[in-house]
Amino acid sequence: MNLFQHFQAEVTRQIDALIAEGALPAGLDTTRLTVEPPRDTSHGDITTNAAMVLAKPAGMKPRDIADLLAAKLDALPEVTETTVAGPGFINMRLADDFWHARLAEILTTGTAYGDSDFGKAAGKVNVEYVSANPTGPLHVAHARGAVVGDVLARLLKKAGYDVTTEYYINDAGAQVETLARSAYLRYREALGETVDEIPEGMYPGEYLIPVGQALAEADGDKWLNVDEDTWLPHVREFTVARMMTQVKEDLAALGIQQDVYTSEKELVAAGAVDAVYQTLADRGLIYTGVLEPPKGKPTPDDWEPRPQSLFRATEFGDDIDRPLKKSDGSWTYFSNDIANHLDKFKRGFTQMIDIFGADHGGYVKRMKAAVTAVSEGKAELDIKLCQMVHLMKNGEPMRMSKRAGNFVTLRDLIDEVGRDVVRFLMLTRKSDTQMEFDLAKAVEQSRDNPVFYVQYAHARCRSVLRSAPDELAGLDTSAEALAQADLSLLADPAELDLVKIMAAWPRIVEQAAEAHEPHRVAFYLNDVASAFHGLWNMGKDDTSLRFIQTDTPEISRARMALVQATATIIASGLDVLGVTPVEELR
RNA sequence: GGCCCCGUAGCUCAGUCGGAUAGAGCACAGGAUUCCUAAUCCUGGGGUCGCAGGUUCAAAUCCUGCCGGGGUCACCA
Numbered sequence: 197m198n199l200f201q202h203f204q205a206e207v208t209r210q211i212d213a214l215i216a217e218g219a220l221p222a223g224l225d226t227t228r229l230t231v232e233p234p235r236d237t238s239h240g241d242i243t244t245n246a247a248m249v250l251a252k253p254a255g256m257k258p259r260d261i262a263d264l265l266a267a268k269l270d271a272l273p274e275v276t277e278t279t280v281a282g283p284g285f286i287n288m289r290l291a292d293d294f295w296h297a298r299l300a301e302i303l304t305t306g307t308a309y310g311d312s313d314f315g316k317a318a319g320k321v322n323v324e325y326v327s328a329n330p331t332g333p334l335h336v337a338h339a340r341g342a343v344v345g346d347v348l349a350r351l352l353k354k355a356g357y358d359v360t361t362e363y364y365i366n367d368a369g370a371q372v373e374t375l376a377r378s379a380y381l382r383y384r385e386a387l388g389e390t391v392d393e394i395p396e397g398m399y400p401g402e403y404l405i406p407v408g409q410a411l412a413e414a415d416g417d418k419w420l421n422v423d424e425d426t427w428l429p430h431v432r433e434f435t436v437a438r439m440m441t442q443v444k445e446d447l448a449a450l451g452i453q454q455d456v457y458t459s460e461k462e463l464v465a466a467g468a469v470d471a472v473y474q475t476l477a478d479r480g481l482i483y484t485g486v487l488e489p490p491k492g493k494p495t496p497d498d499w500e501p502r503p504q505s506l507f508r509a510t511e512f513g514d515d516i517d518r519p520l521k522k523s524d525g526s527w528t529y530f531s532n533d534i535a536n537h538l539d540k541f542k543r544g545f546t547q548m549i550d551i552f553g554a555d556h557g558g559y560v561k562r563m564k565a566a567v568t569a570v571s572e573g574k575a576e577l578d579i580k581l582c583q584m585v586h587l588m589k590n591g592e593p594m595r596m597s598k599r600a601g602n603f604v605t606l607r608d609l610i611d612e613v614g615r616d617v618v619r620f621l622m623l624t625r626k627s628d629t630q631m632e633f634d635l636a637k638a639v640e641q642s643r644d645n646p647v648f649y650v651q652y653a654h655a656r657c658r659s660v661l662r663s664a665p666d667e668l669a670g671l672d673t674s675a676e677a678l679a680q681a682d683l684s685l686l687a688d689p690a691e692l693d694l695v696k697i698m699a700a701w702p703r704i705v706e707q708a709a710e711a712h713e714p715h716r717v718a719f720y721l722n723d724v725a726s727a728f729h730g731l732w733n734m735g736k737d738d739t740s741l742r743f744i745q746t747d748t749p750e751i752s753r754a755r756m757a758l759v760q761a762t763a764t765i766i767a768s769g770l771d772v773l774g775v776t777p778v779e780e781l782r
Numbered sequence: 783g784g785c786c787c788c789g790u791a792g793c794u795c796a797g798u799c800g801g802a803u804a805g806a807g808c809a810c811a812g813g814a815u816u817c818c819u820a821a822u823c824c825u826g827g828g829g830u831c832g833c834a835g836g837u838u839c840a841a842a843u844c845c846u847g848c849c850g851g852g853g854u855c856a857c858c859a
Contacts, residue, residue: 282802492783733823
């Protein structure tokens with residue numbers, strides 16, 4: 197249960213009661229009313245701005261409304277204390293029983309705690325991420341987008357959304373042809389020819405050597421003495437397929453497997469682009485025009501003012517109208533991507549989320565404009581831009597050149613620090629701010645390393661639970677058994693504080709999902725771990741606060757419930773992040 | 783020059799569809815070891831929320847204009 201939502205409904209009910217009594221005028225709008233945790237916990241457990249929101253429409257002073265409402269709320273069984281403070285906040289303190297019930301709820305629900313049907317009514321959501329060109333293995337630069345997209349999808353699922361994850365394969369266009377020509381050189385090499393140097397503009401990477409070998413093995417010299425027109429389509433298919441296999445393997449190493457892979461080439465071949473062009477043309481959204489060269493910077497050498505097919509993106513909030521065809525008459529990348537998004541809309545997605553790198557920032561407005569146009573305003577596109585990640589080692593920036601033998605591929609990074617560490621650390625910053633990723637800190641076991649810090653808290657919990665049966669005469673530490681413990685014995689403020697933080701998890705899930713901000717989960721887990729470590733250390737100063745009290749088994753049992761719940765919450769959060777909780781850290 | 787993102791403590795960053803006295807970690811100073819270990823915790827100082835206006839009961843948050851950093855700017859993807 198999201199307790200804040202629960203009390204928001206309660207506050208609204210009490211307002212209705214006051215209206216029925218004639219104490220407040222009818223017809224008040226309560227949509228801006230919020231029930232939240234107060235900024236300062238000394239103010240209470242929950243707070244509402246109801247009185248301030250209602251003051252103007254009711255034509256009353258905020259404090260007067262607050263006094264009326266506070267008297268009503270004070271009568272609720274879960275509320276032990278209400279105060280009116282500041283400009284008209286109503287602060288409430290909740291009964292210990294209420295918090296104990298939340299603890300029991302966590303234990304009986306397990307890691308499903310925080311699951312919600314919040315997103316049920318939102319319609320189908322599509323999250324497209326990575327979508328890297330299949331011209332080579334994934335680079336470290338892809339790591340952030342991959343993690344952000346994957347965790348966002350997991351988060352949305354937990355919040356009740358109907359989510360599909362997708363990878364758009366850019367297998368049309370000139371770059372995959374260049375890839376094919378590069379692979380062809382490796383193929384000739386495999387058949388014994390000497391290729392001194394990979395020409396400028398080709399892909400020189402060694403990863404194409406096995407591709408050439410595999411092709412030679414499969415087809416022998418079949419493609420050796422034929423025209424490019426003959427071999428190119430086959431070599432292209434062959435190479436792209438190999439590259440995509442590798443991309444999928446690299447993503448799998450990060451724990452990512454997308455639901456749907458859409459091929460740009462197949463969309464084009466199926467006529468989807470022609471169709472969307474026709475649709476837009478029929479609606480008068482395409483015209484032939486000449487674009488101005490960009491101002492404020494030198495005009496490109498090959499600039500030629502020429503008439504081209506333009507999409508009226510400016511009608512949907514873009515800055516200029518955007519070209520749909522290249523000078524050779526073929527579709528632009530943008531055209532194909534419009535077809536891609538229309539295809540998603542036709543498959544029933546009314547909410548689309550694209551995860552892009554920050555270098556695609558200039559593409560955002562036109563794509564949103566296109567989605568509005570092709571869906572006639574019925575679909576919504578959110579684009580999350582992931583800023584660059586600077587790889588560091590001991591505070592020194594790492595040059596990521598292949599020549600220096602440094603890390604270049606995503607796989608290298610995973611091999612170096614591990615999948616869980618990559619996943620967690622990519623979420624320790626908001627996605628739209630640049631971040632540094634320090635390879636030394638990433639594997640360090642210290643407070644500096646949030647992955648470790650959270651895992652350590654979980655391991656401590658598990659450790660105590662493992663040793664409890666020995667020290668407490670075979671105590672049953674299963675969650676079901678512990679939910680039956682006398683939780684009223686948890687009365688220390690520090691213990692209750694931990695419960696309160698854990699009880700906030702459902703709200704965190706909903707809010708992070710709604711905001712499309714998966715990093716909030718990582719920050720929340722840090723808070724849970726911090727509260728737990730703090731409680732742990734209190735037992736060092738005051739042994740009566742230790743979890744295991746051999747002479748008072750009932751207290752121990754209640755505290756085991758607290759520890760079990762903490763492990764559960766951390767595991768639940770880590771599950772959203774796709775990180776495995778560890779049992780021990782030895 | 784246009785557009786997008788960022789600007790919060792010495793450093794790295796949080797900050798809830800606008801809410802009360804703006805928070806955390808690092809660093810610095812001092813202190814705490816029978817549960818998983820001081821790999822952790824506690825206490826302390828530290829701020830014109832880039833600048834200037836505006837909107838209102840209330841602005842780090844929304845609007846406008848500047849300053850600084852990054853990205854991007856027909857036909858590539």
